[in-house]
Amino acid sequence: MLPEGAPRALGMADVAAHAGVSHQTVSRVVNGHPNVAPATRERVLRAIAELGYRPNTAARALVTGSTRTIGLVTSHINQYGPAQTLLGLEKAARAAGYSLSVAILDEDSEGAMREAVDRFVSQSVDAVVALSTYGQAVEALGRLQSPVPLIAVQVGYDPARPTVWVDQEVGAALATRHLLQLGHRTVHHVTGPQDSLEARGRMLGWRKELTAAGARVPEVSYGSWWPSSGYAAGRELAARVRAGRRSGEAVTAVFVANDQMALGLLNALHEEGLTVPGDISVVGFDDVPEAAYYTPPLTTVRQDFAELGRRGVQLVLARLRGEGFHAEPVMPQLIVRGSTGPARPAPDQSA
Amino acid sequence: MLPEGAPRALGMADVAAHAGVSHQTVSRVVNGHPNVAPATRERVLRAIAELGYRPNTAARALVTGSTRTIGLVTSHINQYGPAQTLLGLEKAARAAGYSLSVAILDEDSEGAMREAVDRFVSQSVDAVVALSTYGQAVEALGRLQSPVPLIAVQVGYDPARPTVWVDQEVGAALATRHLLQLGHRTVHHVTGPQDSLEARGRMLGWRKELTAAGARVPEVSYGSWWPSSGYAAGRELAARVRAGRRSGEAVTAVFVANDQMALGLLNALHEEGLTVPGDISVVGFDDVPEAAYYTPPLTTVRQDFAELGRRGVQLVLARLRGEGFHAEPVMPQLIVRGSTGPARPAPDQSA
DNA sequence: CGGACAATTGTTAGCGCTAACATGTGCCTC
DNA sequence: GAGGCACATGTTAGCGCTAACAATTGTCCG
Numbered sequence: 001m002l003p004e005g006a007p008r009a010l011g012m013a014d015v016a017a018h019a020g021v022s023h024q025t026v027s028r029v030v031n032g033h034p035n036v037a038p039a040t041r042e043r044v045l046r047a048i049a050e051l052g053y054r055p056n057t058a059a060r061a062l063v064t065g066s067t068r069t070i071g072l073v074t075s076h077i078n079q080y081g082p083a084q085t086l087l088g089l090e091k092a093a094r095a096a097g098y099s100l101s102v103a104i105l106d107e108d109s110e111g112a113m114r115e116a117v118d119r120f121v122s123q124s125v126d127a128v129v130a131l132s133t134y135g136q137a138v139e140a141l142g143r144l145q146s147p148v149p150l151i152a153v154q155v156g157y158d159p160a161r162p163t164v165w166v167d168q169e170v171g172a173a174l175a176t177r178h179l180l181q182l183g184h185r186t187v188h189h190v191t192g193p194q195d196s197l198e199a200r201g202r203m204l205g206w207r208k209e210l211t212a213a214g215a216r217v218p219e220v221s222y223g224s225w226w227p228s229s230g231y232a233a234g235r236e237l238a239a240r241v242r243a244g245r246r247s248g249e250a251v252t253a254v255f256v257a258n259d260q261m262a263l264g265l266l267n268a269l270h271e272e273g274l275t276v277p278g279d280i281s282v283v284g285f286d287d288v289p290e291a292a293y294y295t296p297p298l299t300t301v302r303q304d305f306a307e308l309g310r311r312g313v314q315l316v317l318a319r320l321r322g323e324g325f326h327a328e329p330v331m332p333q334l335i336v337r338g339s340t341g342p343a344r345p346a347p348d349q350s351a
Numbered sequence: 352m353l354p355e356g357a358p359r360a361l362g363m364a365d366v367a368a369h370a371g372v373s374h375q376t377v378s379r380v381v382n383g384h385p386n387v388a389p390a391t392r393e394r395v396l397r398a399i400a401e402l403g404y405r406p407n408t409a410a411r412a413l414v415t416g417s418t419r420t421i422g423l424v425t426s427h428i429n430q431y432g433p434a435q436t437l438l439g440l441e442k443a444a445r446a447a448g449y450s451l452s453v454a455i456l457d458e459d460s461e462g463a464m465r466e467a468v469d470r471f472v473s474q475s476v477d478a479v480v481a482l483s484t485y486g487q488a489v490e491a492l493g494r495l496q497s498p499v500p501l502i503a504v505q506v507g508y509d510p511a512r513p514t515v516w517v518d519q520e521v522g523a524a525l526a527t528r529h530l531l532q533l534g535h536r537t538v539h540h541v542t543g544p545q546d547s548l549e550a551r552g553r554m555l556g557w558r559k560e561l562t563a564a565g566a567r568v569p570e571v572s573y574g575s576w577w578p579s580s581g582y583a584a585g586r587e588l589a590a591r592v593r594a595g596r597r598s599g600e601a602v603t604a605v606f607v608a609n610d611q612m613a614l615g616l617l618n619a620l621h622e623e624g625l626t627v628p629g630d631i632s633v634v635g636f637d638d639v640p641e642a643a644y645y646t647p648p649l650t651t652v653r654q655d656f657a658e659l660g661r662r663g664v665q666l667v668l669a670r671l672r673g674e675g676f677h678a679e680p681v682m683p684q685l686i687v688r689g690s691t692g693p694a695r696p697a698p699d700q701s702a
Numbered sequence: 703c704g705g706a707c708a709a710t711t712g713t714t715a716g717c718g719c720t721a722a723c724a725t726g727t728g729c730c731t732c
Numbered sequence: 733g734a735g736g737c738a739c740a741t742g743t744t745a746g747c748g749c750t751a752a753c754a755a756t757t758g759t760c761c762g
Binding site: 021036 | 711712716
């Protein structure tokens with residue numbers, strides 16, 4: 001099993017012998033307990049350093065019941081947002097002395113979520129964080145009983161669970177208002193998967209803003225977050241742009257629920273010979289690093305994913321201390337680039 | 352600490368009492384040992400199900416010295432390739448009964464790598480997998496002594512370490528050959544970070560292919576993997592395209608070391624009024640989901656990241672069994688789309 | 703100057719599990 | 733029918749650590 005001549009991990013007893021104290025004193029030094037004489041502490045620390053001793057996590061976990069590990073349940077970690085949040089989460093967890101164990105759901109089902117949480121519980125993780133999961137998995141989260149704190153990150157706001165989230169509604173409102181202020185009569189919308197709370201939040205924000213401005217609320221197109229679905233929505237929309245020109249019901253602005261779909265949409269519009277923002281203005285959501293280099297550069301809503309991860313860990317720590325940490329949503333920010341422009345003065349001039 | 356009336360995790364003793372056997376028999380059933388009477392096994396299994404018993408991982412780890420956990424050390428997990436590979440790794444690990452614990456390096460330094468591996472060792476992980484790390488961190492990997500198998504995924508081929516990788520050279524050769532076959536005199540190259548083994552592999556494949564074809568090997572531009580660096584390279588290249596037209600030394604084809612930089616480059620060329628593939632053909636690397644929707648759709652080299660993850664776990668398992676698993680590289684595939692076209696017949700006709 | 707009390711260190715037990723060994727039972731063989 | 737042997741189960745020890753308690757020392761105060 002160990003091809004190299006592994007030097008057999010040493011324990012506290014070895015350190016204790018080397019420093020001439022009891023193993024308990026070593027334990028006290030390792031755990032930073034107060035009542036240890038400075039000289040003794042010094043001696044123990046030196047012994048630890050000399051021997052290269054590292055405490056055995058499993059033994060400690062067995063007796064304390066805590067592994068200093070956070071279990072992360074997620075799906076769609078291959079998407080920019082969740083991946084970026086993972087980065088923030090891991091860094092913050094590590095800074096707080098916690099490790100991160102990940103489980104990726106094969107499907108967004110209740111069973112998968114239940115099983116993942118179960119596995120984490122039997123691994124004695126100190127808390128479970130659910131990141132960017134959808135539909136049934138999210139609902140399961142609400143029902144799940146767990147002996148450890150179970151918190152949600154970026155699954156929209158859920159009053160039933162301690163949650164950390166970016167205010168999707170505000171972001172969507174920002175995007176919509178920007179387009180209305182440019183003189184567009186109304187704003188169309190391509191949303192994400194129906195079972196995604198983020199998608200729902202964005203749709204809600206968009207609808208509220210339109211309603212508040214007294215604008216007509218057009219029918220939405222449904223997408224999957226992926227570029228291909230944005231492309232499909234783009235073709236459909238292009239047809240409506242043309243039809244709209246004749247009927248006077250112009251499509252001049254779209255708010256797309258994420259940048260990747262916006263890219264697909266941009267591509268479809270381009271193929272159809274429509275110019276952006278000349279014929280139609282487009283706003284995305286996320287501000288992926290690529291967005292600034294789309295053709296044209298995409299106006300979008302930036303989410304601070306790293307901050308989200310940090311707050312997720314803060315929330316976990318607060319729960320572990322038994323505090324009722326009330327998390328404020330993280331505020332998104334509108335980034336204006338070249339894909340949005342003023343509505344054309346007359347709705348019926350053709351290219 | 353536990354606001355809910357947590358039912359206090361029960362142990363083997365409880366199950367044993369409930370089933371009327373000894374705790375050892377329960378242990379045997381749980382671990383699938385052979386010599387248990389079918390009736391007894393049945394009874395124990397029922398007791399387990401009825402009580403909802405889950406074995407305590409920490410206790411097991413303490414006595415066996417194995418946590419059935421794989422430690423994953425990575426950086427750049429926010430990039431498409433590594434994230435996708437993570438997906439494959441986790442799934443394969445879970446299927447084999449292993450959990451995945453992740454550490455993300457703050458910087459690609461030897462110290463960071465050493466510390467991460469150290470933490471994993473003291474956590475008694477069964478193996479450590481290094482995924483897509485660069486420079487000094489990779490070199491540290493080669494030097495690191497560890498009591499557990501330490502394997503590398505996607506850091507280029509490293510003869511000093513058990514490694515699983517996509518053959519970058521073949522991929523680069525595929526891209527380069529494709530362009531040469533379209534009639535381009537030579538192919539320019541935008542590479543990735545200098546300390547990335549992948550970037551080096553791609554550059555090597557490109558250079559070899561050019562040399563084999565007797566083509567001139569132009570100077571490379573250095574990028575960072577991010578779109579912004581591709582954009583910078585694009586502006587520079589555009590200037591050379593113009594200069595080349597006058598001097599006769601035309602720049603008509605570029606192989607960019609990843610898709611994100613290719614996007615930036617495409618954007619820069621577009622801004623400069625150059626058409627793709629009319630004025631210049633572009634090939635990327637990775638085949639991110641967005642690549643098909645760039646303007647124009649990007650010809651690129653697809654890597655099978657999920658397969659890479661799967662093989663990574665296979666390699667880990669083989670090592671744990673003490674076998675000398677010899678991994679073959681995963682072969683990349685050229686995906687031809689609209690960003691490449693034939694070289695123009697005469698090198699000096701202007702737009 | 704004796705007793706109380708704090709500071710420091712040591713001793714003991716046990717977390718929940720697996721491995722090694724011990725025991726008990728039935729069956730086959732010679 | 734005694735010995736042996738495979739199977740089924742139970743008993744015991746201990747993995748490396750922390751928590752609770754015990755012991756020892758020194759210090760301060762009345």
